[in-house]
Amino acid sequence: xxxxxxxxxxxxxxxxxxxxxxxxxxxxxxxxxxxxxxxxxxxxxxxxxxxxxxxxxxxxxxxxxxxxxxxxxxxxxxxxxxxxxxxxxxxxxxxxxxxxxxxxxxxxxxxxxxxxxxxxxxxxxxxxxxxxxxxxxxxxxxxxxxxxxxxxxxxxxxxxxxxxxxxxxxxxxxxxxxxxxxxxxxxxxxxxxxxxxxxxxxxxxxxxxxxxxxxxxxxxxxxxxxxxxxxxxxxxxxxxxxxxxxxxxxxxxxxxxxxxxxxxxxxxxxxxxxxxxxxxxxxxx
Amino acid sequence: xxxxxxxxxxxxxxxxxxxxxxxxxxxxxxxxxxxxxxxxxxxxxxxxxxxxxxxxxxxxxxxxxxxxxxxxxxxxxxxxxxxxxxxxxxxxxxxxxxxxxxxxxxxxxxxxxxxxxxxxxxxxxxxxxxxxxxxxxxxxxxxxxxxxxxxxxxxxxxxxxxxxxxxxxxxxxxxxxxxxxxxxxxxxxxxxxxxxxxxxxxxxxxxxxxxxxxxxxxxxxxxxxxxxxxxxxxxxxxxxxxxxxxxxxxxxxxxxxxxxxxxxxxxxxxxxxxxxxxxxxxxxx
Numbered sequence: 248x249x250x251x252x253x254x255x256x257x258x259x260x261x262x263x264x265x266x267x268x269x270x271x272x273x274x275x276x277x278x279x280x281x282x283x284x285x286x287x288x289x290x291x292x293x294x295x296x297x298x299x300x301x302x303x304x305x306x307x308x309x310x311x312x313x314x315x316x317x318x319x320x321x322x323x324x325x326x327x328x329x330x331x332x333x334x335x336x337x338x339x340x341x342x343x344x345x346x347x348x349x350x351x352x353x354x355x356x357x358x359x360x361x362x363x364x365x366x367x368x369x370x371x372x373x374x375x376x377x378x379x380x381x382x383x384x385x386x387x388x389x390x391x392x393x394x395x396x397x398x399x400x401x402x403x404x405x406x407x408x409x410x411x412x413x414x415x416x417x418x419x420x421x422x423x424x425x426x427x428x429x430x431x432x433x434x435x436x437x438x439x440x441x442x443x444x445x446x447x448x449x450x451x452x453x454x455x456x457x458x459x460x461x462x463x464x465x466x467x468x469x470x471x472x473x474x475x476x477x478x479x480x481x482x483x484x485x486x487x488x489x490x491x492x493x494x495x496x497x498x499x500x501x502x503x504x505x506x507x508x509x510x511x512x513x514x515x516x517x518x519x520x521x522x523x524x525x526x527x528x529x530x531x532x
Numbered sequence: 533x534x535x536x537x538x539x540x541x542x543x544x545x546x547x548x549x550x551x552x553x554x555x556x557x558x559x560x561x562x563x564x565x566x567x568x569x570x571x572x573x574x575x576x577x578x579x580x581x582x583x584x585x586x587x588x589x590x591x592x593x594x595x596x597x598x599x600x601x602x603x604x605x606x607x608x609x610x611x612x613x614x615x616x617x618x619x620x621x622x623x624x625x626x627x628x629x630x631x632x633x634x635x636x637x638x639x640x641x642x643x644x645x646x647x648x649x650x651x652x653x654x655x656x657x658x659x660x661x662x663x664x665x666x667x668x669x670x671x672x673x674x675x676x677x678x679x680x681x682x683x684x685x686x687x688x689x690x691x692x693x694x695x696x697x698x699x700x701x702x703x704x705x706x707x708x709x710x711x712x713x714x715x716x717x718x719x720x721x722x723x724x725x726x727x728x729x730x731x732x733x734x735x736x737x738x739x740x741x742x743x744x745x746x747x748x749x750x751x752x753x754x755x756x757x758x759x760x761x762x763x764x765x766x767x768x769x770x771x772x773x774x775x776x777x778x779x780x781x782x783x784x785x786x787x788x789x790x791x792x793x794x795x796x797x798x799x800x801x802x803x804x805x806x807x808x809x810x811x812x813x814x815x816x817x
Contacts, residue, residue, distance in 0.1 A: 252548045252565050259541040277577070280537050284573035288566050 248494045250292045251513045258287055258299060265307050269316035279310050295495045297465030304436045315435040324359050324410025325447050327369055332413055339417050349418040354525040355379035356414025357489050357508045388529045392504050399484035404429045405466055407489030409444040416450055428455040434462035465491030490514055503530035533779045535577045536798045543572055543584060550592050554601035564595050580780045582750030589721045600720040609644050609695025610732050612654055617698055624702050634703040639810040640664035641699025642774050642793045673814045677789050684769035689714045690751055692774030694729040701735055713740040719747035750776030775799055788815035
């Protein structure tokens with residue numbers, strides 16, 4: 248997906264929120280914002296939005312001198328999600344259609360996206376989770392998704408955010424674990440999950456987890472490690488979680504299923520649905 | 533009031549909305565947006581937000597080749613407001629406190645601000661007007677306002693937007709008309725009222741109306757005509773309507789009363805009140 252003009256005010260809002268989270272120094276907030284304005288003024292709009300996100304967050308980390316500004320928040324959301332895990336795992340087991348329930352919960356977890364909304368309290372998260380189990384859900388591609396899982400031999404599950412990966416675990420546990428490799432980011436960017444989060448929430452104990460070698464808030468193959476690129480090439484099915492992975496891989500011809508909640512009007516329009524929709528959508532294969 | 537970082541995403545949102553309203557050419561939308569990004573990257577943040585607004589809208593008009601892109605919308609809101617005029621004038625006459633009711637309606641009319649919200653339908657406007665008559669209203673400075681009106685010999689009423697000026701008329705008609713001069717903008721900018729609007733809604737028939745010679749969406753004295761600057765200097769009371777006039781005159785030591793509805797978090801914070809508050813507030817005199 249390319250960058251739309253409407254992404255620009257949002258880049259700026261995210262920049263300011265993230266700068267404030269990263270340092271208390273108002274002069275640094277201002278220089279970060281001015282740098283991002285210069286960057287966006289000259290940007291190539293044919294890139295995907297996370298390509299700019301990657302540059303913006305590099306800038307913020309470098310100008311504020313903080314390698315992982317979202318570390319504390321990532322821990323907070325990991326712990327919050329883990330506290331809900333057993334109860335939700337029970338709900339999934341007892342459900343009429345466990346896979347669909349697990350997908351719904353994985354999508355609900357996608358609300359923990361600090362690029363979209365910096366503050367989010369526990370009751371908001373619980374409320375969204377409760378609603379996700381009965382909210383309308385476009386399951387047009389559900390049967391094909393299940394069929395492709397059965398056929399595949401090598402599945403990559405591209406994770407999105409810390410905290411959210413606990414909800415992904417509910418789904419991953421229902422999949423044939425021997426075929427699954429979970430992919431996290433190579434370096435911190437916003438609250439995207441890294442290996443540290445995968446270990447913390449126990450994902451590494453149940454399945455293979457690798458990192459993609461990149462600090463983009465999505466999957467921009469050319470900025471990923473050679474090793475990950477080869478691994479992506481070799482996989483015969485990709486499950487891509489969240490907006491960032493949709494924005495960066497929506498034009499790919501790989502066999503991809505996207506699982507996300509639409510949280511911005513541009514992405515909702517690109518997917519021809521309303522904001523707030525729970526989406527399981529096959530890619531262009 | 534200076535520019536805050538939080539104004540920047542809003543400048544960009546306004547730019548894009550306004551560019552789309554002004555021309556259908558998407559390449560022009562993009563070049564306008566890039567120019568505004570360059571402009572804001574290097575701007576002096578000690579200016580008031582309308583100083584940037586002025587530059588942005590000059591840029592939009594010039595790059596899109598349209599001198600008055602909001603002309604049709606201004607006419608629409610003038611007509612919509614005039615349709616409500618008689619009924620509202622009756623409400624004011626029959627009210628226990630006509631001046632307060634007229635101020636409330638003048639504030640309600642301040643919702644017709646296309647810099648803040650591009651589309652606004654008639655039922656929204658009517659709803660806001662109805663609510664304004666009983667909604668909480670900080671009238672701390674009300675008695676002083678009435679006292680200063682009595683004492684003053686030369687009052688400038690700085691108008692804000694087209695459509696809105698019909699609601700201002702309800703208040704102006706209750707003031708000593710021989711002391712009042714209404715001030716409109718010298719050139720089109722967003723949907724700010726110009727002489728054309730003042731004539732259209734009949735304001736020129738009941739009181740003196742002058743223009744300030746400027747195309748800023750507020751009152752930036754140094755960009756106004758010499759004649760208006762002298763007139764401002766000479767006046768002994770100023771009634772300043774709307775956010776733009778507050779942003780540009782809040783630091784003035786002139787005897788000013790601001791009448792507005794807070795429509796953005798930055799201004800609400802500057803005024804120590806919530807968004808959506810109806811405000812009659814004395815200046816720094």
